[in-house]
Amino acid sequence: MKNDNTEHYIQMPDAVLNALAGVLPAIFESTSLEQVIGAFTRALDARLGWVALIEQPQTLSVRVSGYCPCREQDVYQMLADRRLQAYKWNTVVWEHGVGKHFFSQSEGNLCALESAVLGKLRYQQGDVAGYFFLAFSHRFYSQKLLRNISAIISSAIKEYLIKHSVNSFFSNDKQEIVAQYTTLFFNAPILINSFSAENRCILWNGECQRLFGWSKDELNHFPDPLALFYPDLAVRERVRASVTTVPGEKMQEWYPIDKNGRVLTTLWSNILLPDHSILNIGVDITARKREEQRLARKAITDDLTQCLNRAGILAQLNEILLRNRHHAIQNGMSVVMFDLDYFKSINDRWGHSVGDIALSCFGRELQAHPLPGMVAGRLGGEEFLAILPAADSQLAWRFIEQFRQRLTNSQVMPGYYDLRISFSAGIISLRSGEVMPVSEVLKQVDEALYGAKRNGRGMSVIAGDTPAMGS
Ligand SMILES: Nc1nc2c(ncn2[C@@H]2O[C@H](COP(=O)(O)OP(=O)(O)OP(=O)(O)O)[C@@H](O)[C@H]2O)c(=O)[nH]1
Numbered sequence: 001m002k003n004d005n006t007e008h009y010i011q012m013p014d015a016v017l018n019a020l021a022g023v024l025p026a027i028f029e030s031t032s033l034e035q036v037i038g039a040f041t042r043a044l045d046a047r048l049g050w051v052a053l054i055e056q057p058q059t060l061s062v063r064v065s066g067y068c069p070c071r072e073q074d075v076y077q078m079l080a081d082r083r084l085q086a087y088k089w090n091t092v093v094w095e096h097g098v099g100k101h102f103f104s105q106s107e108g109n110l111c112a113l114e115s116a117v118l119g120k121l122r123y124q125q126g127d128v129a130g131y132f133f134l135a136f137s138h139r140f141y142s143q144k145l146l147r148n149i150s151a152i153i154s155s156a157i158k159e160y161l162i163k164h165s166v167n168s169f170f171s172n173d174k175q176e177i178v179a180q181y182t183t184l185f186f187n188a189p190i191l192i193n194s195f196s197a198e199n200r201c202i203l204w205n206g207e208c209q210r211l212f213g214w215s216k217d218e219l220n221h222f223p224d225p226l227a228l229f230y231p232d233l234a235v236r237e238r239v240r241a242s243v244t245t246v247p248g249e250k251m252q253e254w255y256p257i258d259k260n261g262r263v264l265t266t267l268w269s270n271i272l273l274p275d276h277s278i279l280n281i282g283v284d285i286t287a288r289k290r291e292e293q294r295l296a297r298k299a300i301t302d303d304l305t306q307c308l309n310r311a312g313i314l315a316q317l318n319e320i321l322l323r324n325r326h327h328a329i330q331n332g333m334s335v336v337m338f339d340l341d342y343f344k345s346i347n348d349r350w351g352h353s354v355g356d357i358a359l360s361c362f363g364r365e366l367q368a369h370p371l372p373g374m375v376a377g378r379l380g381g382e383e384f385l386a387i388l389p390a391a392d393s394q395l396a397w398r399f400i401e402q403f404r405q406r407l408t409n410s411q412v413m414p415g416y417y418d419l420r421i422s423f424s425a426g427i428i429s430l431r432s433g434e435v436m437p438v439s440e441v442l443k444q445v446d447e448a449l450y451g452a453k454r455n456g457r458g459m460s461v462i463a464g465d466t467p468a469m470g471s
Helices: 013-029 033-043 072-079 098-102 143-187 206-212 233-241 286-299 310-325 343-350 352-366 393-409 438-454
Strands: 009-011 048-056 061-065 091-094 115-122 128-136 191-195 201-204 252-254 266-272 278-284 333-340 375-380 383-389 423-430 460-462
Touching (some): 013 033, 013 143, 033 048, 033 143, 048 072, 048 115, 091 143, 115 143, 128 143, 191 206, 310 333, 310 375, 310 438, 333 393, 343 352, 352 375, 352 383, 383 393, 393 423, 393 460, 423 438, 438 460
Parallel strands (some): 423 460
Antiparallel strands (some): 048 061, 091 115, 115 128, 191 201, 191 278, 252 266, 333 423, 375 383
């Protein structure tokens, strides 16, 4: 311990340690190393202070923070000073004359520095993370005090660095996660959007924009953007009522329209969030639905005539009979069974392919001028069925005879002048509310058709009536 009674010899242990204790809480709240070293230099009335961090041990690059009139290169040279390198050190203290030790006369104030402390910042594994340096224009009470100062500052900076690197790790990590979610959100092949309780669009991802054609900004020009997709108020109310607090097991199918008025088929899960905004997650199934419908239509369509096939027309018969049973069809309904006359001879004379053309010509003409709600199908071979809702037997009769007339006048194939199609028909009519199973309808209409055949063909017979000659 020295006591030369100079005015520089002023730093008493209690005052120094109190000053350090007072500044420590602020250290951990600092947002930069500049703040940390600044706080220490102010608290200890230091003239010079820096922290140098080794960022890349391989290249020994250093970063300087804090008040330091020297350049980074000077710091590095100071650390490489052979007098320092001469022995292993963790803390080096200079009780006096440190300025002259490192700086030249020309550097004025720096040369006049008295005491200083240089400390190594070590990681737990022992690797050196960096250095700190504080230099004073006054002397210290003792070397031991300087070493204590060094220990306190070194551990405070290390803690700050650990906290800071953990935070920056988390903030980097968080940024990466946010970036990943943002990319996912905009590029996900699902529809994601959200609306505030005040009907403002908050989220509108790329798939929404692609499918609906509207941008988020465009939507927010409208007081109720939902009306753009569901112009029908009743549908809108149903959509709003479909919102649940937890995602449902099944998504609901909705048919919104896009910016061009195209009707889409979509599946949605609409979830109410705690802040009363609504998160909607959906899938566009328009193309899939169209394909399903095409396949479903194909499954009930007769390839040759493009009428319904047997399964299709019988399903329709079942459904329309049910509707008639429940009085959903006024004025009753009629069912007509057609069978081409002497069709075998067409095949025999002109060949099977011409027979096919005759069948498709028959199907086309049958549907050319339909009665309202009429459905027609091919039961098989040269046998067809037509269902005429809201047609009594007289109307059905007139329809058939007009059809017969058209068929007689039409040419099945150019050049085949002798080829004419004739048919027999059986009709059955049911009153509105009348109950009859499909099998019974088919049985009775078949009997009427058989009556027409038996009585000379080319005619229509109403079930239960005496056969009459057709035109
Ligand atoms: N070209 C063609 N012929 C068919 C098809 N389905 C059934 N046929 C033919 O239709 C003919 C039906 O003959 P039949 O049951 O004897 O009846 P028809 O010759 O029309 O005589 P009637 O019904 O008694 O007036 C048969 O020769 C079958 O081969 C088909 O898809 N294409």
